[in-house]
Amino acid sequence: MKNKLWIYVGTYTLPILFGTGETLQSKGHGIDLLEFDSPTGKIEYLSTAEGVENPSYLVISHSKKYLYAVNELKTFNGEATGTVSAFKINRTTGQLEFINRQKTGGTDPCHVNINQDDTFLFVSNYMSGSICVLPVAENGSLLEPCQIIQHEGSSINSRRQTGPHAHSLVFDKDNSFAFVPDLGIDQMKVYKTNFEGGRAVLTECNPLKVFPGSGPRHCEFNTDFHHCYLINELGSSISLFYYDGHGNFELIQTVSTLAKPFSGDNICADIHLTPDGKYLYGSNRGHNSIVTYLVDPSSGKLSYLTSTDCGGKTPRNFAVDPGGRYLIAANQDSDNIVSFAINSRSGALTEVMRLESPTPVCIKFF
Numbered sequence: 001m002k003n004k005l006w007i008y009v010g011t012y013t014l015p016i017l018f019g020t021g022e023t024l025q026s027k028g029h030g031i032d033l034l035e036f037d038s039p040t041g042k043i044e045y046l047s048t049a050e051g052v053e054n055p056s057y058l059v060i061s062h063s064k065k066y067l068y069a070v071n072e073l074k075t076f077n078g079e080a081t082g083t084v085s086a087f088k089i090n091r092t093t094g095q096l097e098f099i100n101r102q103k104t105g106g107t108d109p110c111h112v113n114i115n116q117d118d119t120f121l122f123v124s125n126y127m128s129g130s131i132c133v134l135p136v137a138e139n140g141s142l143l144e145p146c147q148i149i150q151h152e153g154s155s156i157n158s159r160r161q162t163g164p165h166a167h168s169l170v171f172d173k174d175n176s177f178a179f180v181p182d183l184g185i186d187q188m189k190v191y192k193t194n195f196e197g198g199r200a201v202l203t204e205c206n207p208l209k210v211f212p213g214s215g216p217r218h219c220e221f222n223t224d225f226h227h228c229y230l231i232n233e234l235g236s237s238i239s240l241f242y243y244d245g246h247g248n249f250e251l252i253q254t255v256s257t258l259a260k261p262f263s264g265d266n267i268c269a270d271i272h273l274t275p276d277g278k279y280l281y282g283s284n285r286g287h288n289s290i291v292t293y294l295v296d297p298s299s300g301k302l303s304y305l306t307s308t309d310c311g312g313k314t315p316r317n318f319a320v321d322p323g324g325r326y327l328i329a330a331n332q333d334s335d336n337i338v339s340f341a342i343n344s345r346s347g348a349l350t351e352v353m354r355l356e357s358p359t360p361v362c363i364k365f366f
Contacts, residue, residue, distance in 0.1 A: 005321070006094045007034040007328065009337065010058045010069060010362030016108075017074075019160055019183075020125065020267075021112065027259040027335060027358035031055050031069060031087075034092050034337075034355070036365070041326040041339045041352040049096040052085060057317075064366070065089060066140035067096060068121055070109040082109040084123050084134065086142045094366070101140045105148040106130040111168040114121045115175050119195055120146075122169045122178065129164025129184055133201045146199045153185035156212045157234055161186070167217045167233075173225040177247045178202060181216035183233055188216055188245045194228050203215035208249045210239065218270060223277040227300030231257070231271040231282050238271065238293075239281055240300055255302050257282050257291045270317045275324040278307075279347035283315040283329070289328060290315060290340070292347045308349040319363040326352070330360035337363070 018024065030050040034043050048162045055069035071083040081103045086232045087096040106125025113122045114136070121142060125133040133147040151164035165184035171177065171193075180189040187209050191202035210216050214235030221227065221243070228241045228249065236257045240364025241249040257268055266286035273280050273295070278304060288310050293302040312331025320327050320342070327349060337357045341348035 003038050005036040005038060005366040007036050008032070008058055008060070008067060008364045008366060009034060009330065009357060010055045010364075011357075012072070012359040012361055013052065014054050016054060016072060019071065019165060021159070024333075024359070025052050026054070029358065030358070031058070031067075031096060032357065032360075036321065036328070038321065038323060038325070041341050043328065043337065043339050043353065043355050045355065045357075047092065048074060049087070055085065058362050058364045058366060059112045059114050060089070060103050060364055061114055061140065062116060063118055064091070066099070068112050068114065068142075070104070070112050070123060071101070072108050072110060074107045074127065076103060079103065080107055080128075081105055082107055082125060084109060084121065084142065086140055088140055089366070099139070102134055102142045102144060104132040105203050106132060112153060113169050113171070115171065115193070115195060117195060120201055124166040124168055124180065126165050126167060127300050129166050129182065131166055131169065131180060131202065137144070147201050149202060149204070151182050151185060152188065153187075155186040156186065160184070160215060160234060161213070165180065168219070170219055170221070172243065173302060177205075179219060181219055183215040183217055186210050186212055186214055186216065188219065188230065188249075192247065205247050208241070211235065211254070214239075217268060220271050220273055221366050222273060222295065222300060229271055229273070229280060231268045233268045236266050236268055236284065238280075238302065240302060242300070252299070255293070255304065256286050258287060259291070259304055259307055262287050269315060272318065272320050274320055274342065275322065279342070281318070281320070281327060283310065283318055285314045285316070288313055288315065290318065290327065290349060292349065294347060308340070309352055311351055312336045316360070317362045319365055321365055328363050330357070330363050332359060332361055335359060
């Protein structure tokens with residue numbers, strides 16, 4: 001692994017009304033570029049790609065040529081829609097060159113992913129609760145959406161679950177299925193994929209229903225792709241499912257992200273495994289912590305190890321470096337990014353440094 005890596009940071013640049021009813025007065029200026037030193041875990045600010053509206057969540061193409069950012073907006077040119085932007089990556093400097101922008105057919109897009117072949121982009125529209133599929137041209141530009149799937153329903157939380165809220169989309173090992181945790185309806189939608197042309201890229205299968213009021217947000221597969229970990233925003237919990245490789249899940253375990261009773265309000269955000277699948281981490285907003293679990297290598301079950309102060313407020317997103325030695329947390333409401341060293345023998349996090357960063361939302365290593 002190279003000693004020097006880049007980190008792209010998605011930020012909020014405009015005031016945004018969240019589903020919680022709170023309005024964030026954003027301070028970001030675009031997509032920030034940081035330099036990460038692998039031997040030490042230190043990070044340094046390099047530059048910002050400005051002129052991008054609310055580039056809150058990012059994905060990098062598998063070719064490493066392009067970066068895509070959702071523009072988390074409720075309206076664009078008078079329409080009730082957000083947008084997604086495409087950029088070309090300068091492999092020498094890390095600078096981003098704007099390519100084009102497309103509407104997502106739904107409001108407040110909050111997550112973006114791309115298939116293995118870099119041929120389709122998938123955007124989750126949080127507020128309207130829909131999934132937008134956009135073809136990707138050979139030059140990295142985005143074509144108009146070929147499919148928009150609107151979720152329907154609600155659940156028991158009268159403040160946060162009055163309608164669907166698609167929050168992310170991930171694939172199984174060979175991209176045969178796509179999975180969409182929907183916070184508003186307490187389901188993880190399951191879709192069979194077809195990338196061979198036509199407009200029905202996603203075909204809905206039987207969904208995975210979770211405990212009412214859980215509010216599923218993000219999920220991640222372990223290295224075997226049979227153990228799937230789903231973090232529940234409203235339930236402050238993580239659920240482990242066995243995945244059979246054919247779109248079906250079986251619940252194995254659910255654990256709390258809070259080791260002790262907490263008197264304040266807490267909602268979860270992000271979830272990631274170390275590259276070797278040995279440790280799993282989840283972030284708590286309110287409790288403002290990163291929780292650490294040991295993963296049983298055979299059953300996939302989680303054992304609580306410790307909880308670490310995130311070094312700021314509202315750990316919206318974090319990432320584990322490719323070498324599995326460091327965790328980088330983006331603390332949205334305290335305007336800072338914190339680097340932690342990972343103890344390979346215990347999974348414990350030790351703070352390395354803090355870097356000022358205006359309204360950081362998403363961390364992506366390059």
